[in-house]
Amino acid sequence: MTDQTHSTKPSPEAVAARAVLLGRARWGLPEIAFWAIAFGAFFFMPTKLSLLSEIAILGLLALSIDLVLGYAGIVTLGQGAFFGIGAYAAGLAAKYGAGAAPWSDPLLGLLIAGAAAGLIGLLTSFLVLRGSDLTRLMVTLGVALIVDELVNQMKWLTGGSDGLQGVLPAPVLGVWDFDLYGKTAYLYALGVLFVLFVIARAIVKSPFGLSLQAIKGNPLRARAIGMPVNGRLVAIYTLASVYAGIAGGLAAQTTQFASPDYVAFHRSADALLMLVFGGAGHLYGGLIGSIIFRAMQDYLGNITPQYWQFWLGLTLVALVLFVRGGILGLFAKMRDRVLRKGEPA
Amino acid sequence: MFRRQILKGMAGATASLALASIPAFVAPAFAQETVKVGLILPMTGPSASTGRQIEAGARLWMAQNGDTVAGKKIQLIIKDDTGAADQSKRLATELVINDKVAVIGGFGLTPLALSVGPVATQAKVPAVIMAAGTSTIVATSPYFVRTSFTLPQNTAPMAQWSAANNIKTVVTLVSDYGPGLDSEKAFKAEFEAKGGKVLETLRAPLMNPEFAAFLQKAKDLKPDALFLFVPSGQGASLMKQVGERELAKAGIKIIGTGDVTDDDQLNGMGDALIGMITSHNYSAAHESPENKSYVSAFLKANNNMRPNFMSVGGYDGMALIYKALEKTKGDTDGAKLLDAMKGASWTSPRGPMSIDATTRDITQNVYIREVKKVDGQLYNVEFATIPNVKGSN
Known part of the structure; x- marks a missing residue:
């Protein structure tokens, strides 16, 4: 398709477009710093590794919502369903695969988690194509509630309300066992997050990613210029559910159990909240949102175990009132202001 | 102008919050003469009443019996797990690693207790179940002890x-x-x-x-x-x-x-x-001098909230921890504390109770x-x- 145009002789427009795309894909200094700090945290926050791996996992879930909401404009309250499917898939693989060498391997477990969630994502994506924002919200919520109830009722498989116990994944790459301090868990979760982030970044900066943004901006016009709108939406929705499934798989492996709480509605809502908090449509929004959300919960929860939700809620309301577009939106605004000052009037 | 000031104020507030949270990330210095007890309870969410009652019970025991045992000062740390098992497990890990607690306790629901079991076993720290009532929990870790009840x-x-x-x-x-x-x-x-x-x-x-x-x-x-x-x-x-x-x-x-x-x-x-x-196993109307004074002190300390069976789980949980520390003369070694807890017996507001020496489960009147x-x-x-x-x- 695109290859045909510049396999003969690239037109000046194609060259320019290529330059734009490559420019967008370049890694900036803040990005490199972000990941350096994330990996560095392993050394300078050794006592908080369990919390940090939880943040990495929630960040991945929020990232998966960013893919559908921030880039394709699909409002979803059901991402927790895929998270839960992934958690139970990886949990069951580790539980019943214990001893049978390859099956309890964590990386294979993640593949199983991603595949299971992706399959359900693919099947339900056709429902999401129908209707407008509000209908989509209802459909995703409905799917999540069905999965929640299935987990609750299929006691023989999932352990019901008591949760899935005895999830014992093999050491990562056959070497690093999951330890009490969460060292393996953090590097493992962060490593997986980083790899998936790089892939997501490449996807959203590609022509495919740009076409998604066009669809988000105006689906009718996108269709009019010949974009396969439905196909693109199915693709990104399925990809996002694979991401959420892998996040769930990570959660089940690092905490070594799965419970209906992983499928519960508040998981989807929390992740959406984190994304809005950080700013949707930047990829980093979900990551930064989950860091701040969890750090605040931990900090406030230590001061006032009973009333931390109040202060967290208050901060959220203030943020939504005064800072549109989340924390990254605030940064973007400040950067614009500085740049504008530098320009001659 | 006004809007800009608000924005600046917000940025300042966020920055100071970020700074303020730094101490939370650095483990506080561990003083030798204090013994820390960490309670993991659902303080928010649907099971919040369980957490409230247990915390009130534990605090009442400390108010009535002082915060010093065998020459050591007891420090109570309360953590909210919101009733989610992954949180219980993480908080248990952090209490053990960062706060170096001698005993963990609480656990409002069965799955929450089950998720903490492996941490207690690995860290060799006694875990006192003050609420969860499924009979099989105690057997899942040699460090579990129960002061609530079983179904x-x-x-x-x-x-x-x-x-x-x-x-x-x-x-x-x-x-x-x-x-x-x-x-x-x-x-x-x-x-x-x-x-x-x-x-x-x-x-x-x-x-x-x-x-x-x-x-x-x-x-x-x-x-x-x-x-x-x-x-x-x-x-x-x-x-x-x-x-x-x-x-x-x-x-x-x-x-x-x-x-x-x-x-x-x-x-x-x-x-x-x-x-x-x-x-x-417990009624606030239980006829005994111990319960009379318990109920009246509880009502007074908690704005007239009536104590329920969860509260005595917390109260007796602290009682058990105090008795174990007395017996070890302040030694906080996990295995020694656990041994001291086995077979302990006393009269609680609910009546006579004891910890079975072999099962580590509670024996009491019903x-x-x-x-x-x-x-x-x-x-x-x-x-x-x-x-x-x-x-x-």
């Missing part, structure tokens, strides 16, 4: 009483999770061994239960009695629907475990409950009670005692 312990006496009091047929209705199934199994086994017949075992989902259809089914079966179990906190909504279905008028006696007639909510459940028979109005308030008034019932075998 079979509280249920079997109800079945014995029913069989002896002219109840021939029963329908059971329980919440569909570990403790509920424990309770159903214990009732059926004991009741049928005594010659009764369980017509039907109904199970309502734990989350967002809708009892109406189950109650109608129970009514249609026309048993002599309907046995109920739901966890602490769900009793009010269940009993409201029991009242609406007029089961008592249809000649069906309502029986259950004391979880249903939870002291925390009982007074608000209405007069329809009068006459309900339950079996349980009481048969009737809901009655005393001084204008509803209470579970005890009228029979089954002494020294074991928590698990």
Whole structure:
């Protein structure tokens, strides 16, 4: 398709477009710093590794919502369903695969988690194509509630309300066992997050990613210029559910159990909240949102175990009132202001 | 202009919050003479009342007995797990690694306790279960000890009483999770061994239960009695629907475990409950000097909140930790503390209790009670005692 145009002789427009795309894909200094700090945290926050791996996992879930909401404009309250499917898939693989060498391997477990969630994502994506924002919200919520109830009722498989116990994944790459301090868990979760982030970044900066943004901006016009709108939406929705499934798989492996709480509605809502908090449509929004959300919960929860939700809620309301577009939106605004000052009037 | 100032203020607030949170990331210096006890409780979310009661019970023990044992100062750390098992596990890990606690305790629900088991085993830190009631939990880690109760312990006496009091047929209705199934199994086994017949075992989902259809089914079966179990906190909504279905008028006696007639909510459940028979390990109306002073001190310290069975779990949990520290002369080694806890016995507000030396589970009296109005308030008034019932075998 695109290859045909510049396999003969690239037109000046194609060259320019290529330059734009490559420019967008370049890694900036803040990005490199972000990941350096994330990996560095392993050394300078050794006592908080369990919390940090939880943040990495929630960040991945929020990232998966960013893919559908921030880039394709699909409002979803059901991402927790895929998270839960992934958690139970990886949990069951580790539980019943214990001893049978390859099956309890964590990386294979993640593949199983991603595949299971992706399959359900693919099947339900056709429902999401129908209707407008509000209908989509209802459909995703409905799917999540069905999965929640299935987990609750299929006691023989999932352990019901008591949760899935005895999830014992093999050491990562056959070497690093999951330890009490969460060292393996953090590097493992962060490593997986980083790899998936790089892939997501490449996807959203590609022509495919740009076409998604066009669809988000105006689906009718996108269709009019010949974009396969439905196909693109199915693709990104399925990809996002694979991401959420892998996040769930990570959660089940690092905490070594799965419970209906992983499928519960508040998981989807929390992740959406984190994304809005950080700013949707930047990829980093979900990551930064989950860091701040969890750090605040931990900090406030230590001061006032009973009333931390109040202060967290208050901060959220203030943020939504005064800072549109989340924390990254605030940064973007400040950067614009500085740049504008530098320009001659 | 005004808007810009607000923005600046917000940025400042965020920055200072970020700075303020730094100390939280750095483990506080560990003073040798303090012994830290970490309680992991659901302080928010649907099980918040359990957390509130246990914290109040634990704090009351410390207020009455001082915060120093065997020359060491006791520091209580409360963590909110919101009732989510992954949080319980992470908080347990952090308490052990960062705060270097000598004992962890709390655990509002069975899955929360189960998730903490591996941490206690790995870190060799005693974990005192102050609420969760599934019988099998204690066996999952050699460091578990229980000061609450188990469902079979509280249920079997109800079945014995029913069989002896002219109840021939029963329908059971329980919440569909570990403790509920424990309770159903214990009732059926004991009741049928005594010659009764369980017509039907109904199970309502734990989350967002809708009892109406189950109650109608129970009514249609026309048993002599309907046995109920739901966890602490769900009793009010269940009993409201029991009242609406007029089961008592249809000649069906309502029986259950004391979880249903939870002291925390009982007074608000209405007069329809009068006459309900339950079996349980604790009632705020228990007749003893220990309980009189416990209840009055509890009401005073907690803005007139009535203590329930969860609160004594926290109170006796602290009692057990204090007794163990006295016995080890302040040594906080996990294995030594655990040994000191095994076989401990004392008189609690609930009556005499002890920790079984082999199972590490609780042995205590179970009481048969009737809901009655005393001084204008509803209470579970005890009228029979089954002494020294074991928590698990």
